[in-house]
Amino acid sequence: MLLAAVLHPLMIHYLDQESSIGPNSLRAKKGGKVTGLNENLVREVLELHTLGVDGPYDQHDVRELAELLTGVTNGLPLQLKFRKDYAEPGAETVLGQTYRGGQPHIRDVEAVLRDLARHPATAGHLAWKLAVHFTSDTPDPDLVAALTARYLETGGDLGQVTAALLEHPAAWAEQRVNVKPPFHYIASALRALAMPADTLSALYEKRMRSLLVGPLRRMDHVWEKPDGPDGLPEEDSAWIAPQGIAARLQWAISAPQALVPDLPDPRIFVQTALGEFITPALKFAADAAESPSDGIGLVLASPAFQRT
Numbered sequence: 001m002l003l004a005a006v007l008h009p010l011m012i013h014y015l016d017q018e019s020s021i022g023p024n025s026l027r028a029k030k031g032g033k034v035t036g037l038n039e040n041l042v043r044e045v046l047e048l049h050t051l052g053v054d055g056p057y058d059q060h061d062v063r064e065l066a067e068l069l070t071g072v073t074n075g076l077p078l079q080l081k082f083r084k085d086y087a088e089p090g091a092e093t094v095l096g097q098t099y100r101g102g103q104p105h106i107r108d109v110e111a112v113l114r115d116l117a118r119h120p121a122t123a124g125h126l127a128w129k130l131a132v133h134f135t136s137d138t139p140d141p142d143l144v145a146a147l148t149a150r151y152l153e154t155g156g157d158l159g160q161v162t163a164a165l166l167e168h169p170a171a172w173a174e175q176r177v178n179v180k181p182p183f184h185y186i187a188s189a190l191r192a193l194a195m196p197a198d199t200l201s202a203l204y205e206k207r208m209r210s211l212l213v214g215p216l217r218r219m220d221h222v223w224e225k226p227d228g229p230d231g232l233p234e235e236d237s238a239w240i241a242p243q244g245i246a247a248r249l250q251w252a253i254s255a256p257q258a259l260v261p262d263l264p265d266p267r268i269f270v271q272t273a274l275g276e277f278i279t280p281a282l283k284f285a286a287d288a289a290e291s292p293s294d295g296i297g298l299v300l301a302s303p304a305f306q307r308t
Helices: 002-006 009-014 039-049 059-069 106-118 120-134 141-153 158-167 182-192 197-206 208-218 242-259 266-277 280-288 292-301
Strands: 072-075 079-082 092-094 097-099
Touching (some): 059 092
Antiparallel strands (some): 072 079, 092 097
């Protein structure tokens, strides 16, 4: 997965790796324009995809990895290409491991990425991110440790790491504290409403902006345009601002009847949507609703449904 992300032609293009030429490369010696080493891609690899911001690397590792990545570029049509004449000659040392002892080759880049993916710091970083996403902004340290251990035991098998998450008691804590990000909130609502796939496809063609994209924006999630390369924020505080909460409530009340004209009975829907997490007050509200749309809106707007 790391190789696929880092070496994807669009990633290479977006982060300007295609113009990174080693200062002592054959291309540079023949008069090629040297624009400097590309530390942007390196820092994304180290900070976001593998070791984490506080990982065990320094500026020396950043520069050496940037030199090792020279030669990675794009060909036409847009596809991965390795140009030996762009590559900085000589060996590079990243986290104490030496790469590229002989002629430059894409295999050296793949080797360093595999080693970074297997690193204990990467295991801890990804374990923490999974625990935050599925449990809490301040996850149980024992849960993080269990996920880290499973990652290292299995060589980074994310299926096994997910199994370790599901096996841990902290994943099944009675109190749910994470706020659903806007997309997850809307997706879970559509799932609870059993919205047919063909209806959703038709909606995508005709009313996607008014019923989904627009509301997401008002909930502070601009569709396909995250604020930075690290994607959408995980912190609950990013999603519980007054404007975002007001947009959720408005969507809960108005959108379901436009999406699913034949709404279910709120007394049944509250059981479908929340099961054991129904509160007495919410059950009363669903039972006493004056109309199906009012009842469905109250369930989807409830604090119980907003959390995961």
